[in-house]
Amino acid sequence: MDDFRKSSATTDSFVLAKRPVGAPVLSDFKRISSPVIQELKENEVRVHGLYYSVDPAEWNVGEVVKSEVVARVAESKSSQFRVGELVIGEFPWSTESVVLSDKVRKIDIQKAFASEYLGVLGQSGLAAYFGLVEIGKPIAGETLVISGASGAVGSLVGQIGKLFGCRVVGITSSEIKMKFLTAHLGFHASLNHLSDHFSEELEQACPNGIDIYFDDVGGSLSDSVMKWMNHLSRVVICGQISSVCSEATVSGKRIESVLLNRSILMQGFRVSDYEKKVPAANLKLTEWLTDGKIESTETILRGFDRLPEASSPHMKASKLGKMIVKAEDWL
Ligand SMILES: NC(=O)c1ccc[n+]([C@@H]2O[C@H](COP(=O)([O-])OP(=O)(O)OC[C@H]3O[C@@H](n4cnc5c(N)ncnc54)[C@H](OP(=O)(O)O)[C@@H]3O)[C@@H](O)[C@H]2O)c1
Numbered sequence: 001m002d003d004f005r006k007s008s009a010t011t012d013s014f015v016l017a018k019r020p021v022g023a024p025v026l027s028d029f030k031r032i033s034s035p036v037i038q039e040l041k042e043n044e045v046r047v048h049g050l051y052y053s054v055d056p057a058e059w060n061v062g063e064v065v066k067s068e069v070v071a072r073v074a075e076s077k078s079s080q081f082r083v084g085e086l087v088i089g090e091f092p093w094s095t096e097s098v099v100l101s102d103k104v105r106k107i108d109i110q111k112a113f114a115s116e117y118l119g120v121l122g123q124s125g126l127a128a129y130f131g132l133v134e135i136g137k138p139i140a141g142e143t144l145v146i147s148g149a150s151g152a153v154g155s156l157v158g159q160i161g162k163l164f165g166c167r168v169v170g171i172t173s174s175e176i177k178m179k180f181l182t183a184h185l186g187f188h189a190s191l192n193h194l195s196d197h198f199s200e201e202l203e204q205a206c207p208n209g210i211d212i213y214f215d216d217v218g219g220s221l222s223d224s225v226m227k228w229m230n231h232l233s234r235v236v237i238c239g240q241i242s243s244v245c246s247e248a249t250v251s252g253k254r255i256e257s258v259l260l261n262r263s264i265l266m267q268g269f270r271v272s273d274y275e276k277k278v279p280a281a282n283l284k285l286t287e288w289l290t291d292g293k294i295e296s297t298e299t300i301l302r303g304f305d306r307l308p309e310a311s312s313p314h315m316k317a318s319k320l321g322k323m324i325v326k327a328e329d330w331l
Pocket residue numbers: 055056057123124127147148149150151152153154171172173174177216217237238239240241242243269270271272316317321322323
């Protein structure tokens with residue numbers, strides 16, 4: 001474990017230079033170089049980024065972008081971390097960072113690949129698990145519909161739904177992604193929400209109506225889904241990706257009467273709501289992953305330079321599962 005990179009004189013970072021309109025484009029980011037911090041203080045750890053999670057998040061303009069990062073310890077002033085160990089934490093998009101030891105967790109690469117700690121064993125896996133199990137409360141034979149189904153969270157929700165015996169229908173945005181969901185992940189049906197006949201196709205794919213709608217997307221897509229929700233069904237609001245970075249005020253048909261007349265439960269959540277249940281959920285997700293009951297889908301771009309590109313709309317349109325950037329000088 002002594003092949004870690006030596007600290008260089010400067011560290012490179014990506015700053016959000018201006019507020020994106022819709023999904024971020026390359027020109028929304030600026031690369032900066034700054035001198036490295038030379039001397040660590042007590043309980044600080046110097047880390048070098050290895051795998052960077054690229055998420056549909058809103059960042060602050062003028063600040064270095066942050067996300068979950070798997071990194072290697074390059075120097076440590078903490079008794080808990082040794083040089084060479086692999087760790088994870090919410091770190092800046094920088095080649096090198098100095099962080100407090102209580103913001104860093106070790107990862108175990110005997111259990112899973114390092115990158116999987118950003119996806120199935122990270123926030124995506126926990127969001128899929130808690131949203132579906134705690135709010136969706138799946139029962140065998142029920143119909144589960146997922147929007148953003150080919151994404152990091154959606155692709156896991158469908159796989160977990162299958163383990164509970166649900167009929168799983170994924171809503172996605174291209175023929176290739178539809179095929180991936182059914183032929184590769186074994187979803188029972190998949191649909192393209194950009195199809196002119198989406199509503200009819202959804203009705204056909206859900207002959208018994210919808211019992212659980214796991215929503216990553218929101219907006220007009222969700223309005224179409226609400227039409228087919230069953231009595232006593234559940235709507236899990238995980239994300240509203242269609243309105244991230246959008247300033248538009250959305251108005252339209254209200255759904256409250258549908259919720260009322262069909263006794264539908266609609267609930268949003270944050271993974272942090274279930275903090276105490278995280279160890280048990282992680283154990284379950286690790287067990288399913290190790291037993292081959294769920295699989296991790298990742299789109300990995302190689303090269304720290306490619307972080308802005310990984311966030312861009314054209315990359316998002318083609319990616320499957322979790323979007324990750326791997327620092328290029330790690331093999
Ligand atoms: N509640 C929580 O604690 C929690 C935790 C983690 C994530 N989230 C949220 O969950 C959602 C999914 O996260 P993720 O990590 O799975 O993201 P992701 O990997 O980027 O996947 C999101 C998927 O949504 C679809 N999509 C993207 N932009 C869209 C648009 N403008 N209109 C319609 N569909 C669009 C795409 O799927 P298709 O091409 O297949 O349609 C995309 O792959 C996000 O909103 C995220 O913020 C919430």
